[in-house]
Amino acid sequence: MTIPTDMTAIAIAPPGGPEALQPTQWPTPTCNPGDVLIRIAAAGVNGPDLAQRRGHYDPPPGASPLPGLEVSGEIAAIGTSVSGWAVGDRVMALVNGGGYADYVAVPAGQVLPIPAGWSFAEAAALPETWFTVTQTLVMRAGLTAGMTVLVHGAAGGIGGAAIQIATILGASVIAVVSSPAKADYARSLGAIATIDYTSQDIVARVMELTDNKGVDRVLDIIGGSMAEKNVAASARGGHIVQVSTLDGGSANIALRTIMAKQLTLSGSTLRPQTPATKAAIANRIRTALLPALAAPGFTKPRITTFPIAEAQDAHRLMETRAHIGKIVLITRFGSGQ
Ligand SMILES: NC(=O)c1ccc[n+]([C@@H]2O[C@H](COP(=O)([O-])OP(=O)(O)OC[C@H]3O[C@@H](n4cnc5c(N)ncnc54)[C@H](OP(=O)(O)O)[C@@H]3O)[C@@H](O)[C@H]2O)c1
Numbered sequence: 001m002t003i004p005t006d007m008t009a010i011a012i013a014p015p016g017g018p019e020a021l022q023p024t025q026w027p028t029p030t031c032n033p034g035d036v037l038i039r040i041a042a043a044g045v046n047g048p049d050l051a052q053r054r055g056h057y058d059p060p061p062g063a064s065p066l067p068g069l070e071v072s073g074e075i076a077a078i079g080t081s082v083s084g085w086a087v088g089d090r091v092m093a094l095v096n097g098g099g100y101a102d103y104v105a106v107p108a109g110q111v112l113p114i115p116a117g118w119s120f121a122e123a124a125a126l127p128e129t130w131f132t133v134t135q136t137l138v139m140r141a142g143l144t145a146g147m148t149v150l151v152h153g154a155a156g157g158i159g160g161a162a163i164q165i166a167t168i169l170g171a172s173v174i175a176v177v178s179s180p181a182k183a184d185y186a187r188s189l190g191a192i193a194t195i196d197y198t199s200q201d202i203v204a205r206v207m208e209l210t211d212n213k214g215v216d217r218v219l220d221i222i223g224g225s226m227a228e229k230n231v232a233a234s235a236r237g238g239h240i241v242q243v244s245t246l247d248g249g250s251a252n253i254a255l256r257t258i259m260a261k262q263l264t265l266s267g268s269t270l271r272p273q274t275p276a277t278k279a280a281i282a283n284r285i286r287t288a289l290l291p292a293l294a295a296p297g298f299t300k301p302r303i304t305t306f307p308i309a310e311a312q313d314a315h316r317l318m319e320t321r322a323h324i325g326k327i328v329l330i331t332r333f334g335s336g337q
Pocket of ligand 1: 045157158221243321
């Protein structure tokens with residue numbers, strides 16, 4: 001296959017509202033010795049893309065300034081020091097930026113095979129959120145079978161991944177949502193119970209559902225006043241994982257309760273992690289989670305697709321908070337053109 005020197009990409013010019021996303025001609029990335037070059041079929045849209053577009057989340061040094069943190073597609077070229085992959089392999093990858101484009105170069109350790117039975121569009125919806133949840137809730141917070149997990153934003157990308165990963169690992173999820181439709185979706189992914197925060201008291205309901213014990217783990221993207229509720233809803237020895245602060249970056253929490261309950265509060269952002277850390281997360285996903293994704297009957301996350309030329313509309317939909325599941329952009333290659 002001939003790889004063009006230039007490609008079409010969606011650039012942020014300059015940061016602002018969805019209209020900042022503009023199609024542009026861009027140099028095709030170089031495939032360095034440790035990279036694979038992926039011809040992109042689909043790219044997932046994530047919360048951090050919106051923050052980057054608004055000018056609130058700069059790419060780390062050396063990363064592509066183009067948005068897009070996860071893709072699926074076919075391997076178009078392989079770096080000289082890479083083994084285990086072949087040109088034409090169908091893959092999905094966590095990328096360090098540059099996913100809204102025709103091609104992206106990515107360290108080989110961040111690439112995974114597409115599970116059997118998954119389309120490009122479905123696979124592009126996985127990496128960013130599954131890497132984030134695997135690193136934080138599983139590898140850092142030690143989620144194991146038998147635990148109970150409270151998952152906020154449960155019908156979104158991160159929340160949906162948390163439900164599915166916890167369920168695969170044998171934990172039980174209580175999902176926090178804002179509508180009956182989102183509750184139905186969370187249950188379809190495996191949640192054993194839901195709490196509608198618009199009409200129910202989260203802490204009281206958690207205590208009812210856990211015989212007053214509280215939850216062993218919390219996956220929170222809300223922050224602000226939710227932090228206090230997370231502490232109150234946690235069981236002794238619990239661990240609260242903070243991966244975003246959509247409702248506020250400051251909180252008033254009861255430090256004595258953290259001491260009395262022996263709680264841990266940890267936080268993380270995925271993008272600045274080293275390639276070695278991202279490769280370790282990929283290995284964990286490959287061994288602990290991919291077999292379940294390929295099993296017959298596995299419920300895939302719901303996706304809403306847009307042609308990549310309509311990236312602005314994709315961002316507008318995400319900003320409404322009405323969407324359920326993931327939003328995915330389809331390139332010309334992904335649409336078969
Ligand atoms: N730390 C990391 O490494 C990392 C990695 C990826 C993503 N993130 C962050 O995680 C957050 C969620 O990302 P995502 O891709 O899961 O987004 P998403 O698909 O839009 O899901 C967010 C969910 O949270 C709920 N929500 C509750 N309060 C909200 C608020 N104030 N603003 C927006 N949504 C709210 C929304 O439903 P309702 O409004 O119906 O409740 C929605 O279901 C983003 O802030 C993103 O930047 C962090």
